[in-house]
Amino acid sequence: MKTTPSIMAGIGLKIPAIFFSVALTFLGLLFITFFIGRVVPIDPVLAAVGDRATPEVYERMRIELGLHLPLYQQFWIYLLKVFQGDFGMSVLTANPVLKDIQRVFPATLELATVATAIGVLVGIPFGIIGAVFRGRWPDHILRVVSLFGYSVPVFWLGLVGLLIFYGRLDIAPGPGRIEVFYEGMVDPVTGLLVVDALLAGEWDICKNALAHLVLPASILGYFSTAYISRMTRSFMLDQLEQEYITTARVKGIAEWRVICIHALGNVRIPLITVVALSYASLLEGSVLTETVFAWPGLGMYLTQSLLSADMNAVLGATIVVGGVFIGVNLLSDLLYKIFDPRARM
Amino acid sequence: MEPLLTVENLQVSFTSHHRTVDAVRGLSFTMGREKLGIVGESGSGKSVTARAILGLVGSPGKVEAEKLVFDGQDLLAADPATWRSIRGRRIAMVMQDPKFSLNPVMKVGAQIVEACRAHSKMSRTQAREEALAMLRAVQIRNAERVFHLYPHQVSGGMGQRIMIAMMLITSPDLLIADEPTSALDVTVQLQLLAIMDDLVSQQGMGLIFISHDLHLVASFCDRVIIMYGGQVMEVCDAAELQNAGHPYTQGLLSCMPSIDRKQQVLPVLQRQEAWLNKM
Ligand SMILES: Nc1ncnc2c1ncn2[C@@H]1O[C@H](COP(=O)(O)OP(=O)(O)OP(=O)(O)O)[C@@H](O)[C@H]1O
Ligand SMILES: [Mg+2]
Numbered sequence: 001m002k003t004t005p006s007i008m009a010g011i012g013l014k015i016p017a018i019f020f021s022v023a024l025t026f027l028g029l030l031f032i033t034f035f036i037g038r039v040v041p042i043d044p045v046l047a048a049v050g051d052r053a054t055p056e057v058y059e060r061m062r063i064e065l066g067l068h069l070p071l072y073q074q075f076w077i078y079l080l081k082v083f084q085g086d087f088g089m090s091v092l093t094a095n096p097v098l099k100d101i102q103r104v105f106p107a108t109l110e111l112a113t114v115a116t117a118i119g120v121l122v123g124i125p126f127g128i129i130g131a132v133f134r135g136r137w138p139d140h141i142l143r144v145v146s147l148f149g150y151s152v153p154v155f156w157l158g159l160v161g162l163l164i165f166y167g168r169l170d171i172a173p174g175p176g177r178i179e180v181f182y183e184g185m186v187d188p189v190t191g192l193l194v195v196d197a198l199l200a201g202e203w204d205i206c207k208n209a210l211a212h213l214v215l216p217a218s219i220l221g222y223f224s225t226a227y228i229s230r231m232t233r234s235f236m237l238d239q240l241e242q243e244y245i246t247t248a249r250v251k252g253i254a255e256w257r258v259i260c261i262h263a264l265g266n267v268r269i270p271l272i273t274v275v276a277l278s279y280a281s282l283l284e285g286s287v288l289t290e291t292v293f294a295w296p297g298l299g300m301y302l303t304q305s306l307l308s309a310d311m312n313a314v315l316g317a318t319i320v321v322g323g324v325f326i327g328v329n330l331l332s333d334l335l336y337k338i339f340d341p342r343a344r345m
Numbered sequence: 346m347e348p349l350l351t352v353e354n355l356q357v358s359f360t361s362h363h364r365t366v367d368a369v370r371g372l373s374f375t376m377g378r379e380k381l382g383i384v385g386e387s388g389s390g391k392s393v394t395a396r397a398i399l400g401l402v403g404s405p406g407k408v409e410a411e412k413l414v415f416d417g418q419d420l421l422a423a424d425p426a427t428w429r430s431i432r433g434r435r436i437a438m439v440m441q442d443p444k445f446s447l448n449p450v451m452k453v454g455a456q457i458v459e460a461c462r463a464h465s466k467m468s469r470t471q472a473r474e475e476a477l478a479m480l481r482a483v484q485i486r487n488a489e490r491v492f493h494l495y496p497h498q499v500s501g502g503m504g505q506r507i508m509i510a511m512m513l514i515t516s517p518d519l520l521i522a523d524e525p526t527s528a529l530d531v532t533v534q535l536q537l538l539a540i541m542d543d544l545v546s547q548q549g550m551g552l553i554f555i556s557h558d559l560h561l562v563a564s565f566c567d568r569v570i571i572m573y574g575g576q577v578m579e580v581c582d583a584a585e586l587q588n589a590g591h592p593y594t595q596g597l598l599s600c601m602p603s604i605d606r607k608q609q610v611l612p613v614l615q616r617q618e619a620w621l622n623k624m
Binding site for chain 1: 365399401425428429430431434435438439440445446448449450451459460463464473481495497498510511512597
């Protein structure tokens with residue numbers, strides 16, 4: 001794009017402001033997680049020493065954990081630790097929480113990214129077709145298809161998908177991220193199995209990981225397709241009513257140009273928010289899909305930690321989810337500035 | 346003289362929720378390469394007529410006519426490809442408000458170039474040169490700078506000049522101007538009309554000028570059609586407007602404030618159902 005340098009310059013001027021607002025949001029997030037950690041009726045000392053410890057052991061642990069200090073000092077220590085990537089130990093896995101997250105988050109990232117890509121690549125064309133053929137049969141068919149995507153529970157779809165494609169037809173691999181005998185064969189660099197396998201030049205492993213992705217990503221992608229196509233359709237109908245569309249038609253240009261260049265050029269601006277929201281919500285990890293497909297992602301980790309009251313893990317995962325939201329927001333702000341000249345002031 | 350545009354018994358209706366609105370009811374007129382004004386109050390069907398001539402009445406609108414012929418070409422039978430060769434190339438339209446009629450996310454230069462290249466196999470650079478020349482023709486001084494602006498960065502008057510440049514760049518045979526100046530302030534209005542008048546006369550094209558303003562139309566056009574309720578009330582020469590016979594035209598005239606006429610209260614426009622031909 002020819003305008004990129006000027007955009008970058010425009011944004012460059014605001015880097016301090018952006019940094020400030022991100023830092024503030026993140027601080028707020030940490031503040032909240034810290035207080036959740038204090039408010040929940042789970043005694044972190046008891047969790048660490050077990051309920052048969054003597055009062056002396058208990059007291060020693062309390063001091064070791066810094067819980068005898070005033071709250072503001074505790075918060076300060078908490079901040080320093082978080083910035084060093086120290087979220088404490090997980091009781092459930094006996095690993096540092098950071099290490100756990102480094103393992104589970106890429107699994108979710110992989111799934112969410114492919115699902116969102118499907119949602120964008122299929123949902124936007126569907127939405128455009130629905131708007132262009134409004135009220136005619138292509139529109140009706142697409143509406144039924146996406147209504148189905150909205151109303152069917154995801155675990156049911158996952159189970160049925162596994163039953164048909166894995167159980168009956170045997171064209172899809174079973175649950176999990178990869179075949180058992182490939183497990184641990186590539187060094188985790190990014191944590192994304194497909195990418196790591198590619199980096200290691202292990203073509204077979206990459207193919208296997210991709211094959212495992214197809215079914216769960218399609219099912220999640222179906223949901224985001226339903227959502228994105230519905231929103232695209234309504235934004236598109238809105239734009240097609242505008243005067244500038246009449247102008248474009250008066251000029252005698254081809255109808256596909258009117259739709260794909262003039263209308264879509266405007267529709268993509270509100271679509272940024274839609275796609276960003278749907279991506280961010282997938283990045284939280286979808287517990288049901290991850291459970292059905294035995295996908296060791298963030299959603300499953302967060303749920304298991306919650307169920308076993310593993311506070312360090314819960315708070316660590318919450319911070320990651322919050323950080324992801326902040327990041328996706330930042331990205332969508334940037335895209336706004338690129339796509340909408342009016343936002344570039 | 347072969348007429349440029351013949352409209353005979355044009356009917357446009359909109360049906361929604363089992364209710365039908367007849368926006369245009371049996372409108373007929375013929376025009377050559379002249380300046381034809383269409384005047385009428387809001388809702389009298391002026392814009393709908395303009396869109397019907399361009400084949401741009403979208404659903405739920407329904408267009409019927411006995412004859413809709415442009416330069417020997419039957420518009421009623423035109424297929425999409427024919428329409429594309431007519432729109433922009435032979436008939437163009439300037440709309441009311443440049444704030445809404447220019448694409449907000451596309452540079453104005455690119456929008457003009459697009460109009461130009463839609464109808465001729467011109468290289469990008471050639472089209473760019475043409476567009477710049479056209480911007481100068483509508484008296485935009487620093488055309489190069491304006492070329493790279495987005496619509497929100499130009500004033501209303503500038504926007505409408507851009508619109509005119511975009512619509513005249515293909516030298517159409519007929520320009521429809523649908524209240525091209527009502528979104529602008531008075532001083533800019535006259536400048537803009539002068540520019541448009543100049544170009545239209547230079548290129549010898551026909552012009553349909555739609556407006557509320559009877560005096561403006563009278564000073565600017567050769568003939569005036571007075572519309573009311575989707576029908577033609579009267580057609581008269583612009584010069585003869587003061588002597589117009591129809592009570593509706595008289596009513597419109599006397600509703601206009603004037604400096605000479607020291608009248609404190611303007612009369613309310615009288616309308617009568619009886620003027621409309623029942624169908
Ligand atoms: N898309 C549409 N659907 C339904 N009715 C419509 C539609 N477009 C126009 N109409 C109706 O057609 C009638 C004529 O409208 P039109 O826009 O031609 O008026 P106009 O003379 O241009 O008025 P104005 O001076 O306010 O621009 C109005 O009653 C309007 O409600
Ligand atoms: Mg109008």
